[in-house]
Amino acid sequence: MKLEGSVIFEELPIEDTTSLQPIISVRNLTKIFGQDPGKALELHTSGRSKQEIYEQTGSTLALNNVSFEVMPGETFVLMGLSGSGKSTLLRCINRLIDPTEGEIRIDDEDVVGMGQEELRATRRRRLGMIFQNFALLPHKTVLDNVAFGLEIQGIPADERHKKAEEVLQMVGLGGYGASMPGELSGGMKQRVGLARALTSDPDILLMDEAFSALDPLIRRDMQDELLDLQQRLGKTIIFVTHDLDEALKLGDRIALMKDGAIVQIGTPEEILTNPENAYVEKFVADVDLTRVLSASDVMRRPEPVAQCTAGPRVALHLMEEHDIPGIFVVTRQRLLRGRVTLDDAAEAVKKGKQIADILITEIPIVAPDASLGDIISLIVESPYPVAVADDTGRLRGVISRGAILAALARKGENVDAAA
Amino acid sequence: MQLPKLPVGEAVETLVDWIENYFGWLLDSVSEGLQFLIGGFQDLLILIPPPVLILLVSVLVWFVTRRDIKLATLTAFGLLLVWDLRLWDLAMLTLALVLVSTILALAISIPLGIAAAGSDTLNAALRPALDFMQTMPSFVYLIPAVIFFGLGSVPGTIATVVFAMPPALRLTNLGIRQVPVELIEVADAFGSTPQQKLLKVQLPVALPTIMAGVNQCIMLALSMTVIASMIGAGGLGYQVLVGIQRVNIGMGFEAGLAIVIIAIILDRITQNLVPQHENR
Numbered sequence: 001m002k003l004e005g006s007v008i009f010e011e012l013p014i015e016d017t018t019s020l021q022p023i024i025s026v027r028n029l030t031k032i033f034g035q036d037p038g039k040a041l042e043l044h045t046s047g048r049s050k051q052e053i054y055e056q057t058g059s060t061l062a063l064n065n066v067s068f069e070v071m072p073g074e075t076f077v078l079m080g081l082s083g084s085g086k087s088t089l090l091r092c093i094n095r096l097i098d099p100t101e102g103e104i105r106i107d108d109e110d111v112v113g114m115g116q117e118e119l120r121a122t123r124r125r126r127l128g129m130i131f132q133n134f135a136l137l138p139h140k141t142v143l144d145n146v147a148f149g150l151e152i153q154g155i156p157a158d159e160r161h162k163k164a165e166e167v168l169q170m171v172g173l174g175g176y177g178a179s180m181p182g183e184l185s186g187g188m189k190q191r192v193g194l195a196r197a198l199t200s201d202p203d204i205l206l207m208d209e210a211f212s213a214l215d216p217l218i219r220r221d222m223q224d225e226l227l228d229l230q231q232r233l234g235k236t237i238i239f240v241t242h243d244l245d246e247a248l249k250l251g252d253r254i255a256l257m258k259d260g261a262i263v264q265i266g267t268p269e270e271i272l273t274n275p276e277n278a279y280v281e282k283f284v285a286d287v288d289l290t291r292v293l294s295a296s297d298v299m300r301r302p303e304p305v306a307q308c309t310a311g312p313r314v315a316l317h318l319m320e321e322h323d324i325p326g327i328f329v330v331t332r333q334r335l336l337r338g339r340v341t342l343d344d345a346a347e348a349v350k351k352g353k354q355i356a357d358i359l360i361t362e363i364p365i366v367a368p369d370a371s372l373g374d375i376i377s378l379i380v381e382s383p384y385p386v387a388v389a390d391d392t393g394r395l396r397g398v399i400s401r402g403a404i405l406a407a408l409a410r411k412g413e414n415v416d417a418a419a
Numbered sequence: 420m421q422l423p424k425l426p427v428g429e430a431v432e433t434l435v436d437w438i439e440n441y442f443g444w445l446l447d448s449v450s451e452g453l454q455f456l457i458g459g460f461q462d463l464l465i466l467i468p469p470p471v472l473i474l475l476v477s478v479l480v481w482f483v484t485r486r487d488i489k490l491a492t493l494t495a496f497g498l499l500l501v502w503d504l505r506l507w508d509l510a511m512l513t514l515a516l517v518l519v520s521t522i523l524a525l526a527i528s529i530p531l532g533i534a535a536a537g538s539d540t541l542n543a544a545l546r547p548a549l550d551f552m553q554t555m556p557s558f559v560y561l562i563p564a565v566i567f568f569g570l571g572s573v574p575g576t577i578a579t580v581v582f583a584m585p586p587a588l589r590l591t592n593l594g595i596r597q598v599p600v601e602l603i604e605v606a607d608a609f610g611s612t613p614q615q616k617l618l619k620v621q622l623p624v625a626l627p628t629i630m631a632g633v634n635q636c637i638m639l640a641l642s643m644t645v646i647a648s649m650i651g652a653g654g655l656g657y658q659v660l661v662g663i664q665r666v667n668i669g670m671g672f673e674a675g676l677a678i679v680i681i682a683i684i685l686d687r688i689t690q691n692l693v694p695q696h697e698n699r
């Protein structure tokens with residue numbers, strides 16, 4: 001679903017973010033959950049591990065000396081296994097959780113040192129939050145849910161309803177203002193959650209596994225919509241997930257967390273190609289794992305494909321329907337012939353050309369039993385999914401970047417648990 | 420061998436004397452205030468001609484049950500029966516007693532329940548008191564009430580208030596504590612003050628549970644006003660008592676039937692007063 005409705009926020013020019021000041025900067029942030037954080041903090045400063053601290057004091061070291069900066073308009077993804085401290089870190093930024101030690105700044109404001117009054121003002125003006133399980137207020141209509149932030153700010157009813165209606169339009173829920181949250185599907189609920197966070201026009205959105213509770217298809221829609229929103233509104237987003245595909249798709253930069261610490265921060269490419277330490281390596285490209293896994297372990301079914309007898313119109317339709325930039329072309333016996341791209345197909349339809357005229361035949365092909373270690377760079381560097389074909393030339397599957405990483409991450413978790 | 424008897428009874432008597440000496444004025448004004456409230460409610464209820472009131476209550480039932488015409492009709496017939504049995508005035512007195520004691524009980528228990536939800540210390544302090552109050556046989560409440568307020572509808576109301584309070588307090592406390600963490604986070608994350616959080620999130624989300632407490636409070640108040648007839652609180656309960664004393668089964672049964680009818684109507688109204696929302 002595409003965004004529509006009147007533009008109610010000024011569109012920000014996409015600027016070169018490197019020359020700007022960070023909007024959020026976090027320095028040496030530590031959080032300890034438990035009765036006696038003082039004792040635990042001492043142990044922590046003297047270099048004990050999370051495990052040791054827990055055994056000696058019963059306190060949990062949830063965040064361990066975390067530092068990072070987020071630039072305005074950036075989507076910063078926090079990723080890591082369960083319990084690695086992602087939610088805790090996110091909640092420290094709007095002080096739903098009070099950090100034990102460290103510094104958080106939003107522009108020049110010191111969030112940790114704020115009094116209640118100041119903190120409320122910052123939460124109202126600058127920080128929107130979107131929750132995993134939507135967290136809509138069950139007693140309020142959709143419109144009143146969306147207007148909640150403004151209600152808290154004391155904006156009069158007609159004014160806030162007007163604004164809420166506009167934002168509802170924008171997330172594609174124009175006619176639903178009078179419904180109750182219980183009547184909506186999961187995807188619709190999260191649109192309402194998104195609208196609620198946008199209505200008070202904050203410059204920062206905090207999203208804790210915001211799409212994890214949704215069906216894969218709806219989830220993809222929401223991701224696209226978020227990217228679109230991001231383009232138009234230039235919000236700064238901190239996004240928590242443990243799904244690699246999602247992290248790669250949404251993140252300008254990704255921070256990988258382990259046991260409360262950030263083990264690497266980088267662009268998706270950097271993390272994939274230069275894993276900084278053994279943990280990251282295991283997470284994204286463990287050598288042993290890539291030997292263990294073969295192409296057929298990570299490929300998915302080659303759907304959809306275009307028959308070479310079909311016209312470009314059919315190919316175009318399939319690509320548009322599945323929202324993919326290219327499609328493989330096969331014979332009736334599923335022998336791989338090549339690939340056509342969305343742009344070429346559109347062109348061909350206009351000019352009345354045939355599939356054969358636009359077929360790209362020189363494409364990378366890997367064998368089903370090829371080890372991941374051998375093909376990983378090919379796949380990471382290829383802008384399109386790579387075809388897997390057996391020695392008779394029959395198309396068996398396709399591998400996308402996301403799929404390979406997700407498979408490695410799953411194996412990484414298993415290895416981690418066993419260790 | 421005989422243990423020397425401890426002067427427990429004497430001590431209590433001294434205490435009561437002392438209280439009456441120094442706080443007699445307070446007891447008197449409480450008594451007068453209650454008398455006025457009960458009388459006022461009763462006068463008001465009796466002032467309305469029975470057919471009008473029957474119609475009003477039936478429409479109310481129809482309305483709160485979202486047009487359950489069957490229940491509304493049954494309400495009308497039930498109340499007509501009470502009127503026909505010549506029990507109308509007594510029923511109105513009982514209703515006045517129930518309303519006054521419920522209002523007082525809720526005025527105390529709901530704020531206390533809210534406070535207990537916000538403070539673990541208060542909650543821990545209240546719990547044994549509530550357990551004690553709920554395990555006590557109901558007529559025991561009559562004794563202190565009689566000591567300080569004599570006989571009549573005032574001590575009856577006071578005993579009823581005390582007896583009907585615990586469930587409303589407990590369920591208010593429970594309802595607020597059960598509000599999902601994420602919803603509390605929503606309130607905080609959008610910058611609510613503690614008061615906004617309570618009024619706009621905690622209380623509305625807890626409302627169905629709180630209403631279950633209100634419902635129980637009314638039911639207990641009704642049962643207690645019947646028992647309180649033993650100390651001279653009038654109404655239908657008194658009629659039952661007289662029926663028992665004179666072994667007049669018919670009379671006791673008729674009054675009992677009227678009580679059941681009122682109980683069912685009050686129950687249905689309070690059960691349906693707020694709509695249930697599906698959570699999340």
Ligand SMILES: Nc1ncnc2c1ncn2[C@@H]1O[C@H](COP(=O)(O)OP(=O)(O)OP(=O)(O)O)[C@@H](O)[C@H]1O
Nearest residue numbers: 033034060062081082083084085086087088089242
């Ligand atoms: N309120 C709390 N009290 C005590 N310990 C807590 C609390 N909240 C979190 N923790 C602990 O802190 C650590 C980090 O938890 P956190 O919820 O931030 O992890 P996460 O990365 O968000 O995990 P998940 O992916 O499961 O949501 C965990 O060990 C957790 O048990």
Ligand SMILES: [Mg+2]
Nearest residue numbers: 086087088208
């Ligand atoms: Mg989490």
